[in-house]
Amino acid sequence: MSSYFEKQQKRRLISSYFSVVLSIALVLFLLGLLGIVLLNAKKVSDHFKEQVVVTIYLKENAKDIEVKQLEKSLAMSDYVKSTEYVSKEQAAEFMKAETGEDFMDFVGYNPLQNSIDVHLKADYVTSEHLETVSAEALNKKFVDEVSYDNDLVNLMNDNVKKISFWVLIISALFTVIAVLLINSSLRLSVYSKRFTIKTMQMVGATKHFIRKPFIWKSIRLGIVGATLALIGMAVVLYYLNQTFPELQLLAKPILVILLFAFIFALGIIITWISTHFATQRFLNLRTDELYY
Template sequence: MSSSFDKFQKRRLISSYFSVVLSVFLVLFLLGILGLFIINSKKLADDFKEKIAMTVFFKNEANDSILKAFGKELKIAPYARHTVYVTKEQAAKQHTDIIGEDFMTFLGENPLQNSYDIHLKADYVEKDSISKIEMRLRENPMIADIVYDKQLVNLVNDNIKKVSMWILIISGFLTFIAVLLINSSLRLSIHSNRFIIKTMQMVGATKAFIRRPFVMRSVRLGMLGALLAIIALLGVLYYLETKFPDLGILDNKPFIGFVLLGVFGAGVLITWLSTHFATQRFLNLRTDDLY
């Protein structure tokens, strides 16, 4: 009879450990996915911003030396990500390919102008920053016009701010839920040992002495759940990098390492705090309240 009860207790203990590890793993995995999404959403937003081109058109009086000097100036400009020089002949060919006929046959001349397509760095794709860059460039007397999609710039920045705000709200909500789920699993685990805790307290053991083995056990379970979550996250990263190499998921290794380290630290910290307060609750209960 005693042997059957011991086996039952052992199975219940293993089941309790498994539920703690599983809850820690699932919660930290979801938080890790959210963290990686936040990192890569910033990268994707920056990539999209840098695809918006500012086209600078030059007057026909601008000779090759002026155009080359402007190109050299752009190479050292802090706001330029990369630039593309488009001659009037190249522009005419592009227009011909788009409309399907050679417009110069009936115009008799090429009305297009030499130009530079400037792709700005993401930090400069802001309404005020682009306006300052445009004003500075227009000081060049050889520049005929500067064209870019102002509405698209404003739309992109407004939407990025909205998305970032919602991501922060969702992150905070999921973090709160994560703490509650892990805390509930650990409290259930401690609850099954409440009589042991009270017995140790009645024979004179200090609260710190009673808490220590429970805290250490929970921290080890938290570390195990965090390690499983990290392995799963690395698997997801490897899969995405293999299937979608153009996204450059693994390019931002320092931030990825920071997220993985944060997942591990969260597993340790949450389990430590939850177990500390759970054991403290049972230590403060009266014997009659244990039932």
Template sequence: MSKAFERYQRRKLISSYFSVVLSIALVLFLLGILGLLVLNTKKMADRSKEQITISIFLKEDAKDMEVEQLQKTLAMSEYTKSATYVSKEEAAAQHSKEIGEDFVDYLGYNPLKNSIDVKLNADFVTAEKVAEIAATLEEKSYVDEVSYDRVLVSMVAKSVEKIGFWILVASAIFTVIAVLLINSSIRLSIYSKRFIIKTMQMVGATKSFIRKPFLWQNIKLGMLGALLALLAIAGVIYYVNTNFQDLGLLEDPIILVILLVGVFLLGIVISLLSTYFATQRFLNLRTDELYY
């Protein structure tokens, strides 16, 4: 009979530990994925901004030396990511490919102009800065027109700000929820041992002596849960990097290491603090309050 009871207690204890580890792992996994999203939000936003093109259309009488000098000046400018010269013949060929017919043969001449396509660095893609750059370029005598999608520039800038703000808000809310969930799991685990805690206290054990094994046990559970979460996060990173290489998740390995280490340490810290306050609560209860 006693052996059966011991087996029952052992299974109950293992089940309790398993639920704590699983809850910690799931919460830290979701928190890590959210952290990964936060860290890569700016990168993804920058990639979107850097796809916007400013087209500088040149006059027919623009000299080769002037065009070459402009292209070099643009390439050396701090706001330029790339500057590509596009002849009107290349532009016509590309346009004909897009519409599916040779419009030059139909018109009898090529109405397009030579141009330089400029992609800007992300930090300069705002409505004000792009307008300032375009105005400066239009002042050159051999530049016929500077064209870009003003609506798109404004929309992208505003969307990035809104997305960044709400992701930060969501991160803060989810972090609080994560702490509460892990704290609840650990507290329930310790609740089942409240009579043992009170018995040890009644026979003269100090609070620090009683608290120590609980702290160490739940720190180990926190570490185990964090390791499981890290394995799952690593799997997600590998999958995303394999199937969506344009995101460049592995371009900044230091940031990834910081994120993974942060998730691991967070699991330990939350487990430590939750265990400390849970045990402290039961240590401070009177004997008659243990039944409520």
């Protein structure tokens, strides 16, 4: 009978530890993912901004040397990331691939123009800079027209500001929720040992002596939970880096290491503080109050 009772107690203890570790791991994992989003938010927004194309259409009589000089001057500009010359033949092939039909069969000739596609650096993708680039290009006599989607640029910049604001708010809120969830899990774990705590206190054990094993046990659980969270974060980060290599999520490994270190330290600190206050609460209760 005694052996059966001990087995039941051991199973309950293991189940309790497992639930605490799982809750710590899940909360820290989600918090870590949010940290990854925060670290790469600007990089992601910059990537999409740099997809905006400024197309400079050239007149039919534009000379090769003039076009090459324009390309070179654009490439050397501080605000330009890359340029690409697109001949009207290439443009026609692209339209044919897009529509699935050869429009020149109906028209009889190629009405498209030679052009230069310009990608600006993310910090310069604003209406003001685009207008400046457009005005400078139109000053060239061999430039016929400059085209870009100004509405898309304004919408993108507005959305980036809104998203950045809400990500910060959600991050702060989620951090508070993470602390409260881990704290609740650990308090329940300590609650199951409240009579043991009071018994030790009644036989003369000091508060520090009673708290010590509980704190060390919680720290070990925090380390296990944080380790599981870091493994999950590493898997997700590897997958995202393989799927979206253009984002270069691992371009700054020091920041990634600091984030991992922060999540690991947070797992230890939260479990330590939560267990300290949880045990302190039961140490301060009277014996009859333990039943409520």
